[in-house]
Amino acid sequence: MIQHIHLRQVVPVPLVETASKESAIWFAERHFEKGKRYLISSESGKGKSTLFDFLYGRRHDFTGTILFDEQPIAEFRRRDWNRLRQHHLSIVFQGFRLFQELTVWQNLMLKNQLTHHLSAAQLEQWLEAVGIADKKDTLLQFLSYGQQQRVAIVRAFCQPFDFLLMDEPFSHLDTANQQSLCDLITSEVEHRGAGLLLSSLGDTYFFNFDEQLAL
Amino acid sequence: MILWHLLRKNLALGQLIGYVLATLLGLTIVLMTLQFSEDLRPMFNEKEGIFAHDYLLISKKVSVFKTLGITKSSFSKEELQELADQPFVNRLAPFTTATFKVYASLSMGNKMANLGTMLFFESVPNSFLDVTPTDWQWTQGSHFIPIILPRSYLALYNFGFAPSQGLPQLSGSMLSHINLTIDVTGHGKEAAFQSRIVGFTDRINSILVPQSFMDWANNEFGFGNEEPTHLILEPKNIADPTMKSFFSSHEYEVANDKAAASEASSFLRMLIIVVLSVGAVITLLALGLMLLSIHLLIQKNHERIENLSLAGFSSAVISKPYQYLVLVVNGVIFLLSMLLVIYLRHDYIALFSSSMHVDQARFLWNNFLWGAVIVAALTVINMFWIFRKVREICR
Numbered sequence: 001m002i003q004h005i006h007l008r009q010v011v012p013v014p015l016v017e018t019a020s021k022e023s024a025i026w027f028a029e030r031h032f033e034k035g036k037r038y039l040i041s042s043e044s045g046k047g048k049s050t051l052f053d054f055l056y057g058r059r060h061d062f063t064g065t066i067l068f069d070e071q072p073i074a075e076f077r078r079r080d081w082n083r084l085r086q087h088h089l090s091i092v093f094q095g096f097r098l099f100q101e102l103t104v105w106q107n108l109m110l111k112n113q114l115t116h117h118l119s120a121a122q123l124e125q126w127l128e129a130v131g132i133a134d135k136k137d138t139l140l141q142f143l144s145y146g147q148q149q150r151v152a153i154v155r156a157f158c159q160p161f162d163f164l165l166m167d168e169p170f171s172h173l174d175t176a177n178q179q180s181l182c183d184l185i186t187s188e189v190e191h192r193g194a195g196l197l198l199s200s201l202g203d204t205y206f207f208n209f210d211e212q213l214a215l
Numbered sequence: 216m217i218l219w220h221l222l223r224k225n226l227a228l229g230q231l232i233g234y235v236l237a238t239l240l241g242l243t244i245v246l247m248t249l250q251f252s253e254d255l256r257p258m259f260n261e262k263e264g265i266f267a268h269d270y271l272l273i274s275k276k277v278s279v280f281k282t283l284g285i286t287k288s289s290f291s292k293e294e295l296q297e298l299a300d301q302p303f304v305n306r307l308a309p310f311t312t313a314t315f316k317v318y319a320s321l322s323m324g325n326k327m328a329n330l331g332t333m334l335f336f337e338s339v340p341n342s343f344l345d346v347t348p349t350d351w352q353w354t355q356g357s358h359f360i361p362i363i364l365p366r367s368y369l370a371l372y373n374f375g376f377a378p379s380q381g382l383p384q385l386s387g388s389m390l391s392h393i394n395l396t397i398d399v400t401g402h403g404k405e406a407a408f409q410s411r412i413v414g415f416t417d418r419i420n421s422i423l424v425p426q427s428f429m430d431w432a433n434n435e436f437g438f439g440n441e442e443p444t445h446l447i448l449e450p451k452n453i454a455d456p457t458m459k460s461f462f463s464s465h466e467y468e469v470a471n472d473k474a475a476a477s478e479a480s481s482f483l484r485m486l487i488i489v490v491l492s493v494g495a496v497i498t499l500l501a502l503g504l505m506l507l508s509i510h511l512l513i514q515k516n517h518e519r520i521e522n523l524s525l526a527g528f529s530s531a532v533i534s535k536p537y538q539y540l541v542l543v544v545n546g547v548i549f550l551l552s553m554l555l556v557i558y559l560r561h562d563y564i565a566l567f568s569s570s571m572h573v574d575q576a577r578f579l580w581n582n583f584l585w586g587a588v589i590v591a592a593l594t595v596i597n598m599f600w601i602f603r604k605v606r607e608i609c610r
Contacts, residue, residue, distance in 0.1 A: 058525060058610045078530065078609065085527035097522040099221055110217045111526050159527070 002068045002088050002162040005032040005055065005195075009064035012050045016063065024213035025051065027064075034162050037189070037196040039204055042215035048199040049094055051215075052165050055197070056091050057081040086115050090161035092169050096152040100141040104132065104151050107140060108158055115159040126154045129184055131177070145172040153181065157188060163195040170205055182206035218523075219536040225515035226540075230508040235548055237501035242552045242589060243559075244494030250560055250582050252487045270343070270418055272470040273298070273462070274445035289442035294465075298446070303455040307448045310421070311338045311429045314437025315401030319410070321393065334397075337421040338429035343447050348414035353428040360397055361413040363423040364390075369415060387415055401436035419447065420470075502593055506600050509537070513604040524609035533609065534602045541597040549590040553583065 007030040011019050019026040025040065026047070032038055040048055053059040054066060057076065066073045068084075076084075098107050104127070112118055118126070127133040130150040135143060140151065149172055156164060164185075170178045182205050189196050198207065275288045290298075290309065299307050313336040320331030341347065350361045366387075373384045395410040416423065433440050450458055462469050513520065523533050 056525070078606075082527055082529045085525065091525075093525075097525055099519065099522065101224060102217065102221060106217050106220070110221070110523075113217070114527055 002084075003034050004069065005163065006030070006067040006070065007032075007064070008067065010054070010062050010066055011064060012047050012054075012059075013061040013063060015047055015050075019047070020215075023215050025215055030213075032163070032195055032197060034195045035193050036210040037186075037207060038198070039207070039209040039212040040197060040199045040215060041202045041204075041212065042199075043201060046215040048215060049167055052091065052093075052167050052197070052199070055163075055165060056089060057084070087160050088162045089165065090156040090159055090163075091165040092149075092152045092156045092167060094167040096148055098140055098148060098152055098155070101139065103137050103139055104143070105136045107151060108155055111155050111158040117159050118157070123154070123158070126157060130154055130181065146174075146177065149173060150177075150181070153185070161192065161194050163197060164189055166196070166198045168199055168201070170200075170203075179206045218528075218533070221519055221523075222516060222533070222536045224519070225512055227508060227512065230504070230511075231544065234501055234505045234508065235544060237504060238498060238545075238548050238593065239551055239555070241494050241496075241498030241501055242548060242586065243555045245491060245498060245589065246552060246556045246582055246586050247559055248487055248491045248494060249585055250556055251563070253582070254560070254564075255483070271448045271450060272419075272445055273448055274468050274470075276466050276468050287442070289444045290446060291442060295443075295446070298448075301458075301461060303450050303452065303458040303461075305449045305451045306342075307446060308340045308343055309443030310445050310447065311426065311433070311440055312444065313337065313429065314433050314439070314441055315399055316436075318398040318400070320396045320398070334422060336424045336429065338424050338426045339419060339447055340426055343419075343449075344416060344423070345418040346414040346416055350411070350413040351425060353425040355427075355431055358408055360408045360410045360424055360428055362395075362410055363414045363416050364412050365420050365422075366415040366417050367420065368422075399432060399436050402438070404436055406436070498589070498593075502596065505541075505593075505597060509541075509597065509601055510604055512537075513601070513608065517608055520605055520608045521610060530602060530606040530609045534598075534605045537601045537605075538598045541594055541601065545590050545594045545597070549586055552586060556582070556586075 007025060007028070009027055009029075011026045015026065021027055023046075024030065040051065042048055050059065054062055054073075057073065060074065099110070102110065105123075108123055108127075112123065124133065124136075127136055130153065132143075132147050132150050135147060140148060143151070149169060153166075153169065156166075166185075170181065173181065185196070186207060196207075198205075198209075204212070275290070277288060295307075295309065298304065317334040317336055318331055319334045341351070344351075344363070346363065348361065348363070350359075351363070353360060369385070369387060369390065376382070377384050391412045391414075393411070395412075397408040397410045399406050399408065430440065520533055524530070
């Protein structure tokens with residue numbers, strides 16, 4: 001269980017020279033509380049994806065300290081990260097990191113078999129809700145970018161989480177789809193009492209954020 | 216299942232088949248060699264094999280002085296004792312030479328033809344013989360003397376004498392059915408004995424009669440046992456260098472009846488070691504090939520593995536499909552190799568059955584174990600390598 005995330009004077013090593021001192025996150029004391037929604041906005045190249053990589057344990061090249069419930073994540077071992085990624089942290093990568101050679105259903109089952117979080121019926125409902133139920137048995141490589149984005153979002157729900165990290169998740173969706181997805185995500189995050197960290201180039205989409213932070 | 220579906224991408228079937236064939240070849244050579252050496256072990260056996268003891272025949276060098284009788288060509292008691300005391304001697308026995316005259320004749324029953332020849336007899340203690348025929352005994356008062364002939368004499372007759380004289384070739388068993396009459400004369404006495412060739416020796420190049428007969432007859436018809444002119448010696452270690460220097464310093468001549476066999480034996484051993492090493496090298500190269508292919512495969516699936524890791528899969532779980540693959544492939548190699556060994560062994564046993572006896576039941580269960588150990592070692596190395604390579608990618 002992660003109740004809150006604490007960033008203490010964190011800055012990516014490659015950005016030590018260039019990161020802005022006015023940044024709401026870099027070089028700052030920053031807290032993310034479970035149950036709250038945060039927008040992290042900036043133009044490209046300021047380190048939005050890098051922040052998510054740090055929080056998700058994919059990269060470790062930062063100065064300062066990141067603490068989950070006051071435990072430095074630098075102390076975490078592979079085993080800890082595997083557990084976090086299965087039960088406490090869920091992410092929608094900017095590039096999705098889905099498997100192109102698997103069908104939509106296989107992509108979801110792969111994750112769900114690891115966590116056993118959703119039933120097959122629940123999964124079908126999710127596909128229905130995001131509007132790609134008819135693509136269930138289609139190989140991912142034959143899906144449009146926007147459709148893949150929705151698969152990635154459903155996959156993120158295939159596990160319990162305390163925080164949901166979303167890295168520019170709506171870049172290829174029309175407004176109508178964005179709105180329906182935002183509603184789905186908001187209700188799901190609220191239902192789970194989880195925190196949401198969402199990055200965008202400045203767009204707030206259709207969320208009610210508790211805090212808006214500029215990198 | 217989905218994981219396997221995902222990770223089998225980029226699996227190079229050609230490389231896998233190459234690994235299977237190379238490992239199969241190497242493993243089969245190793246196991247075959249082990250089996251072969253095990254099957255041949257009775258021949259290397261100290262006690263009974265064809266490469267059994269090495270015996271040395273010792274005599275003095277014949278020189279002009281000896282011909283003239285100035286120095287003796289026989290061994291004195293002191294010389295015998297000195298030799299027997301040498302550390303390289305396991306046991307030693309003198310040849311006893313007949314000091315009486317022997318005339319052997321072939322009785323054809325009706326005495327129509329009477330083929331005969333002068334002969335000589337020698338004897339050694341029974342324990343130095345390589346054959347012990349059932350009739351090989353003589354007790355005082357018996358009128359039957361068994362004879363052991365060198366097998367080389369028979370060969371000499373069959374391939375040298377018989378064709379040139381237009382005589383029929385004879386087998387050993389035919390010869391042993393011919394009754395001979397032996398006339399022994401000396402010391403003013405004479406006696407006639409019945410005789411038969413009861414066996415053939417590969418070790419001693421002389422016409423042998425039982426020691427008991429020789430001791431009796433030398434006293435009866437000759438002038439007792441003379442000092443021996445040659446000796447049979449069983450060394451502790453045929454390769455002992457001190458032995459050679461002792462013989463040359465004493466001007467003794469040494470004939471080794473088993474020299475050739477001994478060379479063949481060590482040659483065979485060397486051959487087995489060489490073939491075994493070749494098999495081992497092939498197996499190691501195959502392992503190297505496999506490790507390289509695994510590395511390549513995992514690198515090609517780099518992104519998939521990283522994404523699985525980011526989805527929360529542990530390195531151990533991601534490694535499993537590859538590890539199972541290796542397990543199955545190595546299991547198949549093991550079984551195929553065992554079948555090959557059994558099949559090839561069947562073949563070479565058939566090939567050798569005329570010249571030697573191979574105990575069919577001697578199939579090496581040890582060999583099975585060796586195969587299992589080698590395959591298990593290969594599997595463990597492969598599995599560990601897979602885990603390591605996957606772990607390098609996982610974040």
